[in-house]
Amino acid sequence: MDWQSLTIVSSVLVFGSLENIFPFFDFKATFSQRTYPNLILGFFNVTANSLTIGVILHWIWRQKIWLGFLYYIKLPWLSICISFLLLDVYLYIWHRLMHSFAFTWRFHKVHHTEIWMNTSTAYRFHTVEVIPSNIPKLFLVWLFGIEPLHLLAYEMILAIGLIFHHSNWAIPHQLDKLLSYIIVTPNFHRLHHSQILRESQSNYASLFSIWDKIFKSYSYPKYPEKIKLGVTQHSHDLNGLKLILLPFQKPEHG
Ligand SMILES: [Zn+2]
Numbered sequence: 001m002d003w004q005s006l007t008i009v010s011s012v013l014v015f016g017s018l019e020n021i022f023p024f025f026d027f028k029a030t031f032s033q034r035t036y037p038n039l040i041l042g043f044f045n046v047t048a049n050s051l052t053i054g055v056i057l058h059w060i061w062r063q064k065i066w067l068g069f070l071y072y073i074k075l076p077w078l079s080i081c082i083s084f085l086l087l088d089v090y091l092y093i094w095h096r097l098m099h100s101f102a103f104t105w106r107f108h109k110v111h112h113t114e115i116w117m118n119t120s121t122a123y124r125f126h127t128v129e130v131i132p133s134n135i136p137k138l139f140l141v142w143l144f145g146i147e148p149l150h151l152l153a154y155e156m157i158l159a160i161g162l163i164f165h166h167s168n169w170a171i172p173h174q175l176d177k178l179l180s181y182i183i184v185t186p187n188f189h190r191l192h193h194s195q196i197l198r199e200s201q202s203n204y205a206s207l208f209s210i211w212d213k214i215f216k217s218y219s220y221p222k223y224p225e226k227i228k229l230g231v232t233q234h235s236h237d238l239n240g241l242k243l244i245l246l247p248f249q250k251p252e253h254g
């Protein structure tokens with residue numbers, strides 16, 4: 001197993017154990033009910049990504065026509081910081097756009113239909129959302145000349161962050177609140193998964209929460225235990241096939 005896969009598996013094991021030993025909400029669904037649909041989507045996304053983004057990245061890093069703006073920055077730490085901030089602010093904008101249009105919401109809604117938010121929710125994204133999300137990212141990598149190692153490091157930290165903030169781990173409230181000033185935490189992200197529209201239209205950040213502060217969408221929940229997760233039109237568990245077909249169907253009611 002390579003070190004990237006090892007990092008992901010370790011994060012799932014650590015946060016998966018913590019959410020079961022110290023749960024925030026009591027799970028009423030079985031392990032298979034709450035994880036299998038998400039893992040099916042995750043499998044599709046990882047396969048589709050490796051068949052598309054990998055090939056294009058290989059071309060970008062081999063071409064010598066345009067080396068990117070970061071090529072002229074000779075301080076490696078500054079280059080890493082700028083790369084991380086660019087990739088993260090892009091993800092913030094993408095996520096906010098997904099909530100802004102009826103058409104994009106159809107696909108992003110799949111992520112929000114989660115009732116039992118847990119570590120596997122980090123993989124609950126529709127493939128039709130995931131694949132196009134790579135196009136502006138690849139453009140950024142090309143335009144700024146983001147280095148392979150810096151992109152890989154960001155993707156790894158992001159993956160750990162997504163597993164962490166989707167976990168059902170009842171992290172101490174004060175610690176969660178303190179961390180939420182810098183990174184996305186479980187309580188901070190739970191509000192984004194709220195059924196109440198005003199609450200779900202806040203906290204769009206994926207790794208650094210600073211973007212929500214800067215773009216005025218930061219909201220820390222006063223009573224996170226009162227948040228009702230999911231979307232009102234889909235109040236029961238959906239299997240993998242139903243999640244894949246969901247964007248192409250009319251809402252059940254409402
Ligand atoms: Zn969202």
Ligand SMILES: [Zn+2]
Pocket residue numbers: 111121166189193
């Ligand atoms: Zn989420």
